Amino acid sequence: MFPYKAYCFDLDGTIYRGKEAIDSAVKFIHLLQEEGIEPYYLTNNSSKTRERLQQVLQDIGVDAPLDHIYSSSLATAAYVAKISSNKKVNVVGELGIRTALIEQGLEITDEQSDVLVMGIDRQISYEKLVKACDYVQNGAQLIGTNGDIKFPNETGFTPGNGSFVQLVANVSGVTPTFVGKPSPVMLQIIAKEHHFEKSEMVMVGDNYDTDILCGINFGCDTIHVNTGVTPTEIVKKQANLPTYCVENLLALIK
Amino acid sequence: MFPYKAYCFDLDGTIYRGKEAIDSAVKFIHLLQEEGIEPYYLTNNSSKTRERLQQVLQDIGVDAPLDHIYSSSLATAAYVAKISSNKKVNVVGELGIRTALIEQGLEITDEQSDVLVMGIDRQISYEKLVKACDYVQNGAQLIGTNGDIKFPNETGFTPGNGSFVQLVANVSGVTPTFVGKPSPVMLQIIAKEHHFEKSEMVMVGDNYDTDILCGINFGCDTIHVNTGVTPTEIVKKQANLPTYCVENLLALIK
Numbered sequence: 001m002f003p004y005k006a007y008c009f010d011l012d013g014t015i016y017r018g019k020e021a022i023d024s025a026v027k028f029i030h031l032l033q034e035e036g037i038e039p040y041y042l043t044n045n046s047s048k049t050r051e052r053l054q055q056v057l058q059d060i061g062v063d064a065p066l067d068h069i070y071s072s073s074l075a076t077a078a079y080v081a082k083i084s085s086n087k088k089v090n091v092v093g094e095l096g097i098r099t100a101l102i103e104q105g106l107e108i109t110d111e112q113s114d115v116l117v118m119g120i121d122r123q124i125s126y127e128k129l130v131k132a133c134d135y136v137q138n139g140a141q142l143i144g145t146n147g148d149i150k151f152p153n154e155t156g157f158t159p160g161n162g163s164f165v166q167l168v169a170n171v172s173g174v175t176p177t178f179v180g181k182p183s184p185v186m187l188q189i190i191a192k193e194h195h196f197e198k199s200e201m202v203m204v205g206d207n208y209d210t211d212i213l214c215g216i217n218f219g220c221d222t223i224h225v226n227t228g229v230t231p232t233e234i235v236k237k238q239a240n241l242p243t244y245c246v247e248n249l250l251a252l253i254k
Numbered sequence: 255m256f257p258y259k260a261y262c263f264d265l266d267g268t269i270y271r272g273k274e275a276i277d278s279a280v281k282f283i284h285l286l287q288e289e290g291i292e293p294y295y296l297t298n299n300s301s302k303t304r305e306r307l308q309q310v311l312q313d314i315g316v317d318a319p320l321d322h323i324y325s326s327s328l329a330t331a332a333y334v335a336k337i338s339s340n341k342k343v344n345v346v347g348e349l350g351i352r353t354a355l356i357e358q359g360l361e362i363t364d365e366q367s368d369v370l371v372m373g374i375d376r377q378i379s380y381e382k383l384v385k386a387c388d389y390v391q392n393g394a395q396l397i398g399t400n401g402d403i404k405f406p407n408e409t410g411f412t413p414g415n416g417s418f419v420q421l422v423a424n425v426s427g428v429t430p431t432f433v434g435k436p437s438p439v440m441l442q443i444i445a446k447e448h449h450f451e452k453s454e455m456v457m458v459g460d461n462y463d464t465d466i467l468c469g470i471n472f473g474c475d476t477i478h479v480n481t482g483v484t485p486t487e488i489v490k491k492q493a494n495l496p497t498y499c500v501e502n503l504l505a506l507i508k
Binding site: 124125129150 | 375376377378379380383384387388391392403404407409410411412413414417418420421422424425426427
């Protein structure tokens with residue numbers, strides 16, 4: 001019934017919406033766990049720590065081991081640790097990205113460094129943006145945890161991290177690097193840390209531009225669920241189609 | 255020696271840089287005034303009131319009558335007064351735009367209105383941007399005092415109003431309207447209020463994309479000075495050339 005070894009789930013729009021569980025997904029995860037398959041969780045959210053994400057999942061009835069939870073913060077911190085020459089970074093962002101960087105042995109500094117990492121910062125200010133532009137114009141490489149321009153809230157869309165990274169990039173005249181989905185970095189890390197072949201993995205998500213393209217860019221199978229950002233009819237017009245399109249995950253259970 | 259009746263000057267990069275006068279421009283203005291020609295001043299800056307701009311000019315030795323000073327705030331307020339159905343507006347911006355809107359008989363409100371006006375706001379916050387996106391997604395027309403993505407500071411470039419308007423536009427999925435240069439609105443208002451023909455007017459500025467295109471869009475002669483943002487060699491590569499290119503304004507005095 002379950003042909004893959006590693007089921008990699010997006011969170012928002014796939015397992016929950018805001019604080020509300022998507023029941024079909026939670027049920028599917030419980031069935032996987034009953035078969036001894038412990039899923040993986042990948043989110044572009046950079047504001048929350050691994051522990052906080054674990055709590056959010058627990059609140060909707062999903063028990064997830066810490067080392068099966070991957071955020072764009074963790075992936076970004078791992079990436080920056082590799083490219084930073086002196087292990088010092090300039091940061092715009094909240095607790096999630098700051099904690100992840102420190103846990104990778106990086107020092108967060110206000111002095112000019114060779115990398116500026118930007119994650120969503122709901123305490124953003126004009127001064128912070130001016131400073132960010134200064135860092136980049138003085139040579140810091142601009143790295144965004146994720147490029148999401150917007151995300152859904154109760155009434156419509158609200159600015160995502162990508163909006164602010166793009167602002168700094170436009171003012172500074174540079175092209176940013178994004179680590180979150182649709183970049184395949186998080187799936188690469190899961191494959192490496194947990195020893196999977198691409199053929200054993202599947203990426204499950206609601207957002208074509210981030211989740212599905214992340215799987216396609218990585219080179220594994222993909223499952224699109226019609227429970228979030230991208231409606232199925234839009235997905236079906238894309239040049240590169242997901243492996244499966246389902247209304248919700250229970251459609252996969254026969 | 256002075257073939258035009260209305261000399262319309264840009265400010266930053268044309269008459270001064272930061273707090274420093276551009277001597278050639280100030281001398282040229284004094285010569286005009288000695289001939290009984292009182293120039294006009296047009297700025298995309300929306301943060302300062304007319305009185306404050308008058309003070310800034312006085313500080314570098316230029317006496318300017320209040321009704322010869324035009325900012326994107328004043329032009330925006332005049333434009334909004336025409337299109338607003340109930341004379342209520344949502345605003346992101348500083349004293350200049352707020353004062354201009356109130357002086358046009360408009361009421362600034364936090365309740366949903368049919369127009370959102372955005373000028374530079376150096377007290378910008380995530381909450382303000384979320385609110386701005388909400389207004390626009392609920393139907394408010396998005397109007398920017400000006401579309402400048404960046405402006406020069408002491409060390410490089412810093413985010414301009416256009417950066418924030420574009421952010422709100424991208425999140426909300428709309429195309430904004432910009433009133434400041436290169437829109438011809440400010441020159442149209444001068445022509446109307448002071449009874450000039452286009453052939454009697456000239457636009458003088460350092461920035462091809464705002465000042466020179468403003469004059470070209472309006473349909474009057476233009477003078478590019480090589481004292482600010484756009485170097486002459488870049489100007490000379492454009493499809494639509496200014497009427498004159500000079501190093502500085504004293505080159506026009508024989």
